[in-house]
Amino acid sequence: MNQDFKVIVADESHIGYAEEICIEMEESAKARGTGIAKRSPDYLKQKMMEGKAVIAFGPDDGWAGFCYIESWGHGGYVANSGLIVSPKYRKGGVAKRIKKQIFELSKKKYPDSKIFGLTTGLAVMKINSELGYEPVTYSELTQDEAFWQGCKSCVNYDILMSKERKNCLCTAMLYDPKDHYTPEETTKAFVKKEKIYERFLRFKQKKFMRNLKRNNFIMGLSGFFASLFL
Numbered sequence: 001m002n003q004d005f006k007v008i009v010a011d012e013s014h015i016g017y018a019e020e021i022c023i024e025m026e027e028s029a030k031a032r033g034t035g036i037a038k039r040s041p042d043y044l045k046q047k048m049m050e051g052k053a054v055i056a057f058g059p060d061d062g063w064a065g066f067c068y069i070e071s072w073g074h075g076g077y078v079a080n081s082g083l084i085v086s087p088k089y090r091k092g093g094v095a096k097r098i099k100k101q102i103f104e105l106s107k108k109k110y111p112d113s114k115i116f117g118l119t120t121g122l123a124v125m126k127i128n129s130e131l132g133y134e135p136v137t138y139s140e141l142t143q144d145e146a147f148w149q150g151c152k153s154c155v156n157y158d159i160l161m162s163k164e165r166k167n168c169l170c171t172a173m174l175y176d177p178k179d180h181y182t183p184e185e186t187t188k189a190f191v192k193k194e195k196i197y198e199r200f201l202r203f204k205q206k207k208f209m210r211n212l213k214r215n216n217f218i219m220g221l222s223g224f225f226a227s228l229f230l
């Protein structure tokens, strides 16, 4: 099945797919109850025209998946973001092929940049590990304000800010071209800890949501008491 897919660097001939891809990104985030940094169709079109995106097509020639590159901190960091696979083509290895290609494209375009990604999913953690990424703390990511501003449109932004940008529901993974483990090593480390990561992702989501609800409750209460004195 994997071979029936075409995975290529997107260009201006693909901008007609941007709207549909954008809608699917939002729908998928809603369906799995997680947040995303929202992107407009125009933003995706721009990425396609700049040759900073990878698009996959299925055997029926419909779009099968997408991902793009963003550069931050004056090129010191590159993020591979917005990975999406069309629901009808999931679990067929499409994401793996897209991530591999966007990773190679990132290294070619930005050979000295650290490559990172944020994810709430085990599948992406697995793929990243097979490429040589390792889990890192947020302090090791770009501190470029513009990158973090992108999180503003995510439903979990309050959580990120309540943690002073040191943590959130997403797990950060990074590949440093100058200092990294081999893909064999990072894959081995992931396999060893897969069950822990799975539990950790679930735990993190539950704990943060509980804290957020409690904070909202406290804020609501203080708002109520403040209104009594006005």
Ligand SMILES: CC(C)(COP(=O)(O)OP(=O)(O)OC[C@H]1O[C@@H](n2cnc3c(N)ncnc32)[C@H](O)[C@@H]1OP(=O)(O)O)[C@@H](O)C(=O)NCCC(=O)NCCS
Residues within 6 Å of the ligand: 028, 029, 082, 083, 084, 085, 086, 089, 090, 091, 092, 093, 094, 095, 096, 097, 118, 119, 120, 121, 122, 123, 124, 126, 127
């Ligand atoms: C996450 C997503 C991109 C995976 O795409 P996909 O094409 O189904 O993934 P692949 O088939 O390449 O799977 C890669 C690996 O992850 C595993 N995997 C796939 N979906 C998984 C899931 N929901 N949970 C756990 N593992 C999963 C696969 O079994 C495969 O492992 P293997 O190599 O041992 O077989 C796709 O489900 C999607 O678009 N989801 C909605 C958007 C999203 O979550 N994007 C990621 C934002 S960071």
